[in-house]
Amino acid sequence: MNHGLPDYSTVKAALALAVRAPSVHNVQPWRWRIGDRSIHLYLDPARALAATDPDQRDLVLSCGAALHHLRIACAALGWSAVVHRLPNPADPNHLAAVELVRHRPTQLDIALSAAISRRQTDRRHYSSWPIPHGYLGLVTERAAALGAIVTQASDQPREVLIETMRTAAARHAGDPEYRFELANWSGRHSSDDGVPARNVPRVRPHDELPAREFAAPALADGAHEPDYAELLVLSTSADDRLSRLRAGEAMSAVLLTATNIGLATCLLTEPLELPDLRRKVRLEVLDDVAQPQAILRIGWLPTSALPLPVTPRRSVDDVLDPFESAAAS
Incomplete structure (x- = not known):
């Protein structure tokens, strides 16, 4: 990216946190493209689950979670995200175009960004301690x-x-x-x-x-x-x-x-x-x-519960496409 926007390494650092988002069966149904002045999120139909998720509801939810993860990661890195959702009526899989502007990170931005790497889907039993x-x-x-x-x-x-x-x-x-x-x-x-x-x-x-x-x-x-x-x-x-x-x-x-x-x-x-x-x-x-x-x-997990193994994710390079349309950026 150029014109005073984040450099490529900063964008990739944010995307590395975005792809930690949860997804149905961990299929990770997202593709990303980096334009000159924006980041674009696409749903990847090749990751569809015909029997589990025939209307792709779960896939879109998963991509929405990745979009929010990206916003939080960018905020912690000093960039506020201006999101244009479903920006291309001719392509329903183009879910979002994200423009970035300078931003002073808040303590909440930093805390939620840190939580991205700690969050895990925990299918074990939870304890009887009440949630306030x-x-x-x-x-x-x-x-x-x-x-x-x-x-x-x-x-x-x-x-x-x-x-x-x-x-x-x-x-x-x-x-x-x-x-x-x-x-x-x-x-x-x-x-x-x-x-x-x-x-x-x-x-x-x-x-x-x-x-x-x-x-x-x-x-x-x-x-x-x-x-x-x-x-x-x-x-x-x-x-x-x-x-x-x-x-x-x-x-x-x-x-x-x-x-x-x-x-x-x-x-x-x-x-x-x-x-x-x-x-x-x-x-x-x-x-x-x-x-x-x-x-x-x-x-709450029981105090005796051991830490979960980390659930794997595809690398940013694996989910990053070249941006083909300069007009859309």
Whole structure:
């Protein structure tokens, strides 16, 4: 980049944090292009999951999280991001064009940027320690600033979520195409994408909160108590591509805020991948006033829990394309 904008090494440093964003099955469905005066984010359709995510909702959410990670990384490096979402009507996979202006980093910018490298999807059981209401209020506030709503599901709404999770798991267990796709993207031991076996605990049949049954689970989960995770539903007022992108940005803000506080998190999207179950969540958990985009487990890990192995990511060079259109920059 030129004309007084960040140098190439600074942009690549920001992108190295952006690609730490969570994505469905860790498929990392993003491509980046660096123009003369901007950074561009594209959804990579080659990373689509036809059986798991037929309408690409999860892919757009994942890219939204990467976009927010980029904004946070740039802010910590002294650049504020001006984001133009869906800038090219002729190309729906062109999700964002980001222009950068000088910015003095705040303590929050630095703290959230540091949280990017610490955040991990933790599928283990969480402890019974309660989350202070102020912490839940903070993640709600951060999501609202990005156009999303966070709803804490307790009592009957929580039971509805658990029911939809169990139903989704049972349906997917009988779907050979879904099972093949899941097996293809999990159980990995040496790869820069997909879900590593070392990061997945074995699913326990009697767990209250059923999880995806990834291949070859090898992560020890020493908890013998129930999972005391809180369940949060992140939703938006609409359900178009822009809303899903904004939801992904808000999802990132929630995850990084929780990590900065010291909370463990795990994204759950399986029941929302089935239209009738997603409608059930909308009607019975959100009172038919918002569109559910993601479910988040959030809580405290037991003090005995060991650090998770780092989940791999593709390098920036692997997801960076040459910029072909100077007019778009």
